[in-house]
Amino acid sequence: MTELLMSAPLRLGIAGLGTVGTGVIRLIQTEAEMIAIRAGRAVQVVAVSARDRSKPRDVDLSGYAWEDDPVRLAQRADVDVFVELMGGDSGPAKAATEAAIAAGKDVVTANKALLAHHGQALAEAAEAAGRVIRFEAAVAGGIPVIKALTEGLAANRITRVMGVMNGTCNYILTRMESAGLPYETVFEEARALGYLEADPSLDVDGIDAGHKLSLLSAIAFGTRVFFDAVELEGIGRIDIADIRHAAELGYRIKLLGVAQMTGRGLEQRMSPCLVPVNSPLGQLQGGTNMVVIEGAAVGQIVLRGAGAGEGPTASAVMGDVIDLARGIRIPVFGQPAVSLADPVAAAVAAPAPFYLRMTLQDKPGALAKVATILGEAGVSIDRMRQRGHDEETAPVLIVTHRCTRDALDHALARLPATGVVVGEPVAMRIEAV
Amino acid sequence: MTELLMSAPLRLGIAGLGTVGTGVIRLIQTEAEMIAIRAGRAVQVVAVSARDRSKPRDVDLSGYAWEDDPVRLAQRADVDVFVELMGGDSGPAKAATEAAIAAGKDVVTANKALLAHHGQALAEAAEAAGRVIRFEAAVAGGIPVIKALTEGLAANRITRVMGVMNGTCNYILTRMESAGLPYETVFEEARALGYLEADPSLDVDGIDAGHKLSLLSAIAFGTRVFFDAVELEGIGRIDIADIRHAAELGYRIKLLGVAQMTGRGLEQRMSPCLVPVNSPLGQLQGGTNMVVIEGAAVGQIVLRGAGAGEGPTASAVMGDVIDLARGIRIPVFGQPAVSLADPVAAAVAAPAPFYLRMTLQDKPGALAKVATILGEAGVSIDRMRQRGHDEETAPVLIVTHRCTRDALDHALARLPATGVVVGEPVAMRIEAV
Missing domain, CATH: 3.30.360.10 (Dihydrodipicolinate Reductase; domain 2)
Structure with a gap:
């Protein structure tokens, strides 16, 4: 195999040694040869960092340098890729990721909160520095x-x-x-x-x-x-x-x-x-x-x-790492x-049918009053079902035709005044899938 | 956008203008800007080839050079990527793909038959020449x-x-x-x-x-x-x-x-x-x-x-093309x-439960004879169901416990000698999914 591995090893610094971090290390340790042949080069862990060094972990960390401070880990000269598995939308995860980019490292992260809040700034910084951030593990675990x-x-x-x-x-x-x-x-x-x-x-x-x-x-x-x-x-x-x-x-x-x-x-x-x-x-x-x-x-x-889980998340992290080892480099998003465009948030969601459940007083005309108010708001009824009822009240299920949530909320706001609706109606969107 | 597109355009030669070929061209024509911004450079068709130039096609080909011979298309100096959408496990598709690799082109193909028969030789040739072959569209259409x-x-x-x-x-x-x-x-x-x-x-x-x-x-x-x-x-x-x-x-x-x-x-x-x-x-x-x-x-x-279909297959072809435009280059397999190892084909498939359907003569002891023969072959019965029957025969359904196909075939071969089985039994594997 040696002749195929002409490139230098890709060297990782891993911050965060919880389930995912130890899973990544285990995967690298058990599948080193397979990963190397697929990646075209060896993938090595050189240094790790976590909050508590003394915590027992069921992987062997003796071959790796230890850093108490993830920022220092991210800055190490012998680290090519900073693997951020600490989590949190600020604090050490953010500081270390920024430090890694500033030090010219690529970043692989499972941190959805960090990217949801700071993704744009981090991506701009990375791309200005010619670096990439990859985050397969941040979304839907092992699904690529x-x-x-x-x-x-x-x-x-x-x-x-x-x-x-x-x-x-x-x-x-x-x-x-x-x-x-x-x-x-x-x-x-x-x-x-x-x-x-x-x-x-x-x-x-x-x-x-x-x-x-x-x-x-x-x-x-x-x-x-x-x-x-x-x-x-x-x-x-x-x-x-x-x-x-x-x-x-x-x-x-x-x-x-x-x-x-x-x-x-x-x-x-x-x-x-x-x-x-x-x-x-x-x-x-x-x-x-x-x-x-x-x-x-x-x-x-x-x-x-x-x-979620150790194996699926480690699979996603290592998929990103192997991409980097192979030289796959594309913009973060x-x-x-x-x-990237500045999005305008839609003020109103697209129309949809809705499921409605409410409890009506069991007296003549109650249902008609509800149907009238819905109709006046532009909400038409596709299906309606009156359930078996106790003495005084009757649960009613309604599936509406497509309408906006606004129209529906408008109707729901007018229902209490009818005096026939007991408690709070429940409304949920029916998504066409 | 111009400042983002500093790289030269990626130039395609497309051979085969059936559903998929015209779909790819349509996608490039309608989504040029989106593709360019994602790919980091423009993607252009420079030349096309098909069996019949005069066949009416509902895309505009006037901007592209025409080649009658796909091999010549594959060799054109102005083509970076040869896109093979002709199909067939030999003939022009094979000749043109080989010519493209020899001429130093990357190849994108939807041709599963060609790769199933000649994938190893083509991949070795491509990799020896520092070229890649990509074939997302060859398997499961639009699914990446x-x-x-x-x-x-x-x-x-x-x-x-x-x-x-x-x-x-x-x-x-x-x-x-x-x-x-x-x-x-x-x-x-x-x-x-x-x-x-x-x-x-x-x-x-x-x-x-x-x-x-x-x-x-x-x-x-x-x-x-x-x-x-x-x-x-x-x-x-x-x-x-x-x-x-x-x-x-x-x-x-x-x-x-x-x-x-x-x-x-x-x-x-x-x-x-x-x-x-x-x-x-x-x-x-x-x-x-x-x-x-x-x-x-x-x-x-x-x-x-x-x-299958125009859109899904074109999506897969263009996914590969965009990868190449982005510089993503990995070995073919x-x-x-x-x-790649020389595989040894398993002589015997892994054991599984099987579904069996057979028709038995409706006389005492028929079922017992079948069960005995199955048992002697090491095939044990998980569930059995005798269906409503006509006068002389009764259909029987059997779900076996896990067994090898060999053991089952052995039993099935012995069934005719019982004289109670009418016609040919049907056996199908039950796959654990």
């Missing part, structure tokens, strides 16, 4: 979606990107449905199983998935990362009743990210949506991730795989960062 | 599967690759199921709709899909393309009864390609298999393609999309062609 979107589908005007990109949320929703348990119970189960981030809000409020969506958007539409414009709605208010009713109507509820460029601007949403139970997205159960990319030429491409 | 396998998942020891990669066969099987029509009828429908190759055997005998599988194998396992070792079995003998019975047992029948490296060597099969109806492969309906890649680190990755 950044590569598919940036390279494989580069000839496509992208019309829409969708994704279930938070495995924890999908696990919670799947478990609520299969076990018939309420959100709070399954949330506590997930916490006990260690599935939740230290700050669970990152998962269940859609923030983590929103970060990922904003990165896909930038590549898909050639716009600067614009995380602040992602409409976020979490899964905490989903009732087990809605999961059941959705199923009866032929749908499943998913925390679904949707990004599309419309005549009114860039639309980015991360919110619970109904999708047909027989669609690839509807079939997605448990912690698995899925990204759907729609291009003008290619039509619909669906990518599915593990969205697929075109020069300075050429 | 070559890129995913060669680049995105390069850090994975691949354990298995599976795929439904002939849309026509999947269309036929889907239509047989949904319309309850026999194979022959749907075959004629497909022919009338223009879905079949000029030589339909390429589709329905699994040859085309087998070509594709052999290319995926080479990348996945680092072995020379070995199409001759692909076990091929077509869909022509599938009975509508088997589709129905499979459905009752919770399966669908797919023309499924499976490649895996086993202790006994490389196993490559393209044959009708039963897959669980609720799996991604089982859910795949109509002309869509799906490739499943299993890697040691990443687990299972599923890719789904259109396997992911590692130097001279380093």
Whole structure:
């Protein structure tokens, strides 16, 4: 093999030795020869850094230099690629990434939060220095979606990107449905199983998935990362009743990210949506991730795989590293960062059918009053179902024809005045997938 | 934009102006600016070639030089990349590809047959000349599967690759199921709709899909393309009864390609298999393609999309072209062609459960005789179902436990001697997906 490895080894400095960092090191140690023959050169770890040097880790670090400070690691003369696996949208991760770029290193990162908040500035700095930042592991774990979107589908005007990109949320929703348990119970189960981030809000409020969506958007539409414009709605208010009713109507509820460029601007949403139970997205159960990319030429491409975990994330990190070893160098977001457009966020999301659930007082004319108010707001009813009811109230399910969320909200705001609606109606978008 | 395009344009010579060739030209003409900004330089067509110059085509070719001979096109001094979209495993496609490499051109091709038969020699020639051959469009149409396998998942020891990669066969099987029509009828429908190759055997005998599988194998396992070792079995003998019975047992029948490296060597099969109806492969309906890649680190990755058609194939061709424009250059099969191993074909496929259907004479002891013979061959029965029967015979469905195909064939060969089996039993592998 030696004669094939004429290039010098690619030397990595790895900051962060949690699940992903140790997974990357294990992969390099166990598959060194395979990686070298594919990469065309050896890939070596030269130095590592983590918060706590004394923490027991089940990989052998004795061959690597240790740096307490990730910034110093990033600046080491013997490091070609700084691999940032610490996480966090500021602090050491940001400082070390900036230091790496300033020191002329390429960067491979799994840090979606950092790029969602500082991706544009980091990409501009890297490209000004002739360096690249790669982040396959930041989005949808082991699924090579950044590569598919940036390279494989580069000839496509992208019309829409969708994704279930938070495995924890999908696990919670799947478990609520299969076990018939309420959100709070399954949330506590997930916490006990260690599935939740230290700050669970990152998962269940859609923030983590929103970060990922904003990165896909930038590549898909050639716009600067614009995380602040992602409409976020979490899964905490989903009732087990809605999961059941959705199923009866032929749908499943998913925390679904949707990004599309419309005549009114860039639309980015991360919110619970109904999708047909027989669609690839509807079939997605448990912690698995899925990204759907729609291009003008290619039509619909669906990518599915593990969205987290040691192996899948290490696979993505090392895919990027092997790219760098092979000399694959393209702009961070697929075109020069300075050429990315300033997106205008769409003030109004594209129209869609909606699922509505509300409880009505069981008296004559109640339903007519609701239908009238919906109609006056321009919301027409496609299907309606009155469920078995108790003595005084009756739950009603409505599927609307396509309407804007604004029109719907306008109608919902007028419902209390009828005096026939009990409690708060629930409204969820039905996404055409 | 001009300041971003400092590199010289990438100049293409396109041979073959059928659906794919005109699709590529249309895409270049309509998306020139988007492609240039992503590729970092303009992509231009300089010359084209096809069998019949006078054939009406709905793209404007007036700006391009015409060559009657694709070999001359491939040798033109003003061509950087030879784009081969003629097809065929020999003749002009082979001659022109060889000429292009000899003349120092990179090659982008959609020609699976050519690479399945001559991929090793062409890759060695290209790499000796410092050139690359790219073939995303040759496998699974618009799905960027070559890129995913060669680049995105390069850090994975691949354990298995599976795929439904002939849309026509999947269309036929889907239509047989949904319309309850026999194979022959749907075959004629497909022919009338223009879905079949000029030589339909390429589709329905699994040859085309087998070509594709052999290319995926080479990348996945680092072995020379070995199409001759692909076990091929077509869909022509599938009975509508088997589709129905499979459905009752919770399966669908797919023309499924499976490649895996086993202790006994490389196993490559393209044959009708039963897959669980609720799996991604089982859910795949109509002309869509799906490739499943299993890697040691990443687990299972599923890719789904259109396997043919103007847009999807043009998307794949232009993905490769943009890669070349960006300077992405890796070995044809992911590692130097001279380093690819000579595969040993596994003499025996890995054990699996099998679906068996046979018709028995309706007399006492018939079933016991069959069960005994199966048992003596080491084939144990997982589930058995005797169907409603007419006067003299009774159809029997059997799902076996895992066994080798050899053991099963051994048992099947002994069945006629029992005198209780009517006609030929049907056996199909149940693939764990």
